[in-house]
Amino acid sequence: MLKTIIKRKILNLSIQAKLTMAFVITTFLLLAVNLFMYVHINDMISQIDAVYQSNISLNELDQALIKVQSSMTAYLNTKTSDALEEYFRSEQNYSKLVEKLNEKTQNNQLKLMEKNIKNMSENYLLTTNQTVEAKRGRNVEKYKLRYEKASKQYGYISTYIYSLNNEQFRKNASNYEMLSMTLHYFEATSTIILIVVALCNIILVIIVTRSITNPLRELSIVANQVAKGDLTVQLSGNYSKDEIGVLNKAFDTMLTNIQVYISKIRHNLEVEREMKEKELLMETHLKDAQLKYLQAQINPHFLFNTLNAGAQLAMLEDAERTYEYIQNVALFFRYNIKKNNDIVTIREEIELVDNYIYILNVRFSGEIAFEKRIDETVLHYKIPSMILQPIVENCINYGIRDIDWQGKIILEVYQDFEHICISISDNGIGMEQDVVDKIFTKKLQEADLSADSNGIGLDNVIGRLRLFYASSDVFEIVSEGHNKGTKVIIYIPLEERE
Amino acid sequence: MQSIKSEKTSNRVLFRVSIILVAFMLCATVLGLLFFRQAISKNKKAIAIEGEEQYDKHFVLITNNRGSAFWKEIYQGALEKAQENNAYVEIMGDNLSVKYNKNELIKIAIEAKVDGILLEADESVATRTMIDEAEQAGIPVVTVLSDSKRSKRQSFVGISSYDLGAKYGEQVANVVDQYYGINQEKVDHTKKSTQRALVLMNSNAQETGQNILFTGIDEMVKKQSPNSDKVVLDTALIKNDAAFAAEESIRDILHDRESQPDIIICLDELSTTCVYQTLVDYNRVGEITVIGYYNSDMILHAIEQNVVHSTIIVNTKQIGEYSIEALQEYVHTGYVSEYFSVDTSIISQDNVKNYLKEGNVENNN
Numbered sequence: 001m002l003k004t005i006i007k008r009k010i011l012n013l014s015i016q017a018k019l020t021m022a023f024v025i026t027t028f029l030l031l032a033v034n035l036f037m038y039v040h041i042n043d044m045i046s047q048i049d050a051v052y053q054s055n056i057s058l059n060e061l062d063q064a065l066i067k068v069q070s071s072m073t074a075y076l077n078t079k080t081s082d083a084l085e086e087y088f089r090s091e092q093n094y095s096k097l098v099e100k101l102n103e104k105t106q107n108n109q110l111k112l113m114e115k116n117i118k119n120m121s122e123n124y125l126l127t128t129n130q131t132v133e134a135k136r137g138r139n140v141e142k143y144k145l146r147y148e149k150a151s152k153q154y155g156y157i158s159t160y161i162y163s164l165n166n167e168q169f170r171k172n173a174s175n176y177e178m179l180s181m182t183l184h185y186f187e188a189t190s191t192i193i194l195i196v197v198a199l200c201n202i203i204l205v206i207i208v209t210r211s212i213t214n215p216l217r218e219l220s221i222v223a224n225q226v227a228k229g230d231l232t233v234q235l236s237g238n239y240s241k242d243e244i245g246v247l248n249k250a251f252d253t254m255l256t257n258i259q260v261y262i263s264k265i266r267h268n269l270e271v272e273r274e275m276k277e278k279e280l281l282m283e284t285h286l287k288d289a290q291l292k293y294l295q296a297q298i299n300p301h302f303l304f305n306t307l308n309a310g311a312q313l314a315m316l317e318d319a320e321r322t323y324e325y326i327q328n329v330a331l332f333f334r335y336n337i338k339k340n341n342d343i344v345t346i347r348e349e350i351e352l353v354d355n356y357i358y359i360l361n362v363r364f365s366g367e368i369a370f371e372k373r374i375d376e377t378v379l380h381y382k383i384p385s386m387i388l389q390p391i392v393e394n395c396i397n398y399g400i401r402d403i404d405w406q407g408k409i410i411l412e413v414y415q416d417f418e419h420i421c422i423s424i425s426d427n428g429i430g431m432e433q434d435v436v437d438k439i440f441t442k443k444l445q446e447a448d449l450s451a452d453s454n455g456i457g458l459d460n461v462i463g464r465l466r467l468f469y470a471s472s473d474v475f476e477i478v479s480e481g482h483n484k485g486t487k488v489i490i491y492i493p494l495e496e497r498e
Numbered sequence: 499m500q501s502i503k504s505e506k507t508s509n510r511v512l513f514r515v516s517i518i519l520v521a522f523m524l525c526a527t528v529l530g531l532l533f534f535r536q537a538i539s540k541n542k543k544a545i546a547i548e549g550e551e552q553y554d555k556h557f558v559l560i561t562n563n564r565g566s567a568f569w570k571e572i573y574q575g576a577l578e579k580a581q582e583n584n585a586y587v588e589i590m591g592d593n594l595s596v597k598y599n600k601n602e603l604i605k606i607a608i609e610a611k612v613d614g615i616l617l618e619a620d621e622s623v624a625t626r627t628m629i630d631e632a633e634q635a636g637i638p639v640v641t642v643l644s645d646s647k648r649s650k651r652q653s654f655v656g657i658s659s660y661d662l663g664a665k666y667g668e669q670v671a672n673v674v675d676q677y678y679g680i681n682q683e684k685v686d687h688t689k690k691s692t693q694r695a696l697v698l699m700n701s702n703a704q705e706t707g708q709n710i711l712f713t714g715i716d717e718m719v720k721k722q723s724p725n726s727d728k729v730v731l732d733t734a735l736i737k738n739d740a741a742f743a744a745e746e747s748i749r750d751i752l753h754d755r756e757s758q759p760d761i762i763i764c765l766d767e768l769s770t771t772c773v774y775q776t777l778v779d780y781n782r783v784g785e786i787t788v789i790g791y792y793n794s795d796m797i798l799h800a801i802e803q804n805v806v807h808s809t810i811i812v813n814t815k816q817i818g819e820y821s822i823e824a825l826q827e828y829v830h831t832g833y834v835s836e837y838f839s840v841d842t843s844i845i846s847q848d849n850v851k852n853y854l855k856e857g858n859v860e861n862n863n
Contacts, residue, residue, distance in 0.1 A: 029523055036531055105556035105586050105613075112588045115556065116610035123609050156606050163594040185534060193530040200523040207516040
């Protein structure tokens with residue numbers, strides 16, 4: 001738990017902090033080791049100093065002792081005040097030095113010797129003082145005796161000092177040996193520690209720098225792949241919180257965004273392509289219809305003008321019915337010329353159907369009963385042209401041409417919730433379901449069309465309607481079977497093409 | 499994906515490695531420093547002037563034979579006892595550049611104002627004077643092993659000379675009886691008519707102790723041996739105050755084969771060793787029976803090899819202990835009994851193995 005927290009904290013540090021940490025840790029360790037070593041070196045140096053200090057101070061003591069003896073002797077010889085002064089000075093000096101000596105009984109030979117020297121010196125100084133006193137009091141007997149005593153004591157003391165000096169020197173020599181051994185230890189230890197720490201430091205620095213460069217390396221690899229065009233690659237989601245982590249994250253986000261944009265653009269292109277295809281298809285169908293129409297009506301203008309002339313002629317001759325007939329035929333043909341454009345109102349389409357039925361009724365002497373049930377409010381809606389007439393033509397040609405009973409065609413235009421419905425029904429021979437299916441799947445061959453057809457087949461109508469409304473549910477053929485008539489219903493979506 | 503995953507794991511590994519490294523560094527540093535510390539502390543302990551313990555009293559031991567193992571053991575016993583009583587014993591003159599004699603050392607001890615003196619005394623006037631001087635300076639003196647009876651010393655710790663003599667006499671009687679046999683009916687003419695036993699005595703002739711010892715030998719032989727009439731006791735003086743004098747005297751005595759004794763009785767370690775060495779040098783091992791003193795390694799081996807017949811040992815540790823006890827008692831009470839007697843025992847071929855096995859230092863009893 002703690003480990004992961006620490007780990008996260010470390011991973012979350014910035015590069016600067018990471019580098020600083022690595023260097024601080026290593027430097028601190030080296031510093032600590034060095035400090036420790038220096039403290040010990042100092043310690044040892046002071047020990048070595050102390051070792052020789054004792055010898056130095058003993059030599060001093062010896063010199064002072066010699067001075068006391070010689071100055072006393074000089075005074076005894078000369079009795080000058082200078083010599084006396086010298087004696088007192090050296091005596092003072094010596095007793096000061098002696099005071100520093102050990103005076104306790106310890107289980108140490110050298111210390112004991114010091115103690116002996118101290119005690120002997122006290123006695124000695126006592127004797128010398130007495131000697132000098134006796135000399136000043138001109139007590140010849142006494143000062144000679146005391147001088148002898150002092151000399152003896154002097155001999156003992158200097159022997160002791162000399163011996164102590166020797167002993168100490170011997171001890172110091174062995175101490176020095178030990179110290180130098182310690183120094184060797186020290187050297188070995190510090191070298192090993194320094195080597196170990198230095199090695200570890202190097203590895204640590206390598207690791208830290210690797211932890212910095214690794215994400216960079218990863219980034220460069222991924223960037224290379226992206227440069228080669230592979231946008232599907234991704235970085236490992238394990239971002240550190242340092243600057244490179246931020247960079248990696250940004251790069252990753254950028255990659256994802258690019259992919260999203262690309263797929264959007266691709267989708268848009270797809271839609272556009274489909275739209276264009278549809279438009280093209282529409283055009284093709286229309287052109288196809290027109291072509292077929294033109295093929296059928298070789299020259300509608302000529303025909304129309306001719307028919308107009310015929311109508312005027314009938315007018316002049318007072319042939320009312322002939323005039324009307326010719327007028328209707330002319331209107332029928334004119335529709336095709338006039339309505340060259342592809343969108344017309346429902347009203348116009350119904351007018352065309354009216355014309356057509358009139359012509360046919362004249363032709364077939366009123367055999368066809370045509371009934372209209374029309375909701376006048378929807379007649380302004382626009383639909384593709386040439387839709388209703390081909391259907392009506394179809395009804396007549398296939399539905400009611402060969403029947404024995406009065407043929408009837410009903411055209412209904414009404415509105416339900418979503419659609420404007422245009423239904424054209426007949427009471428003809430009806431249609432088998434497989435024929436209906438064939439019509440919807442365009443399996444009905446051109447050859448099946450009768451010669452009387454003006455050439456625009458149902459499939460053309462269905463195709464155009466479907467393209468126009470982008471829906472397959474715009475056209476329905478209902479037949480209840482043989483001799484039961486057929487009903488064609490066109491559903492025009494309300495909201496469109498107002 | 500694969501590379502990314504491995505990247506992740508490698509990151510984790512790196513992290514672990516770095517943690518381990520840091521830990522390792524710390525450990526190495528700490529261990530190294532600890533090791534160094536320990537190495538130093540060993541030396542420090544050695545360098546630190548051994549023992550800084552302080553004691554109340556400062557006693558000195560003064561003897562002419564500071565170097566001998568015998569005196570060292572006495573010193574050891576004394577030191578241990580002293581330390582128990584918050585006192586320290588110094589061997590006087592042990593590491594001085596000038597070899598002072600006993601009396602000078604007493605003088606130095608007085609000058610150094612020590613708290614008490616253990617002294618291997620003798621009956622000389624000079625020694626007696628010095629002892630008296632010390633007493634005058636308020637320093638109690640306890641004589642050890644050899645006494646200075648007429649001095650003002652506080653107490654004497656040693657072996658009763660008569661007892662010691664009796665021990666020697668016992669040995670002499672054994673040797674003589676072995677030679678002649680206990681049954682006196684038959685007189686073996688191949689054997690010498692008498693056995694001459696020579697006691698090597700210290701040259702300080704005033705010592706009554708040696709006389710008493712001699713008497714002790716004589717009486718014991720007479721008491722113990724049926725062959726005592728065939729034993730001739732004799733003495734020879736060994737000078738041991740001058741350097742190398744003892745060895746020279748012994749070689750002189752043994753030089754002439756005609757006059758060589760049958761039994762030699764040595765009263766100290768030095769003469770025992772010298773006799774042994776001389777016998778080996780002169781190739782007379784087996785000709786002379788040696789009754790020695792003290793149990794140094796050499797002497798024990800000599801007994802094992804049957805060069806020395808037997809040796810008399812004193813409880814050296816006890817000597818040291820008693821002498822300190824005497825000093826302490828005097829220092830604390832102002833009074834102490836005049837004489838402390840120390841045990842002795844005999845090492846011969848029968849029991850030498852025990853002493854050899856135990857090692858020389860510990861076989862004081």
